[in-house]
Amino acid sequence: MAPDSLERIRSTIRDVPDFPKPGIVFKDITPVLACPKLLAQTIEGMIEATGINQVDKVVGIDARGFIFGALIAARLGAGFIPVRKKGKLPWQTRGVDYALEYGTNSVEMHLDALAPGETVLLADDLLATGGTAGAALHLIQQSGARIVGSTFFIELGFLNGREKLAQHGPVHALITY
Template sequence: MAPDILDSIRRTIRDVPDFPNPGILFKDITPVLASHELLSQAIDGMIENTGITEVDKVIGIDARGFIFGALIAERLGAGFVPVRKKGKLPWKTRGIDYALEYGKNSVEMHLDAIAPGETVLLADDLLATGGTAAAALHLIEEAGGKVLGSTFFIELGFLGGREKVSSAGPVHSLITY
């Protein structure tokens, strides 16, 4: 991706101090999502970074990962699979509990979402500590999917999430802080 386009995307991301808790500097991506041009360029960049041109399924993590994942799937001519918070999917699911910094969370995926041997790309808006992405990758592998890699719009590199997901394939981020 051209450096000037990446700079434009980076400048459009809004910093929101003390959200959702005091001491957190939230990276608000909604101004990028609101721009057709920047969103399109971000999707192109996320795909370009992976080098992947063919994949059976793109997995998007609840909730902003649905935006990136669905758009990437459409561009690659692939199916889209949502990984959602527990209790949000309407059919039979497989799930996993995972640890957060304080407490636990759970994600689920439909049992028939990925057939054994299908190639998969994981897409999400943010790689922070890596817990949710690692849980999603576990569900993909449990279903028999072959993970080709993961792509993130933003990576907070100082939180070390890459280490939790890199064993499942190459990890790509469009913007790293």
């Protein structure tokens, strides 16, 4: 991706101080999503960062990961698989609990979403501590599918989430803070 395009995307991300709680600076990506050119460049950049041009499925994590995952899947000619919060999928699921700073959470995926041997790319908007992405990768691994990597729009590098995901293949981020 051209440096000037990347800088335009970065400068369009809005910092929202003290959201969702005091001391946190939230990275608001909605201005990027609202601009068709920047959104298209973001999707292309996330794909380009991986070096991957073909996969069977792209898995996106509830909720903003659905945006990026579905657009990446469409661009790659792949299927899209949602990983959702517990109790939100209408069919038989497999789930995994994962630790948060203040407790636990759960995500699920349909049992028949992925077949053994299918190639899968994980896509999400944000890599922070790696808990949710790690849980999604665990679900993918349980299915017998082959993880080819993970791609994120933004990585908060100071939270070291990448370290938790490294065992599941290459980790890529378009923008790192």
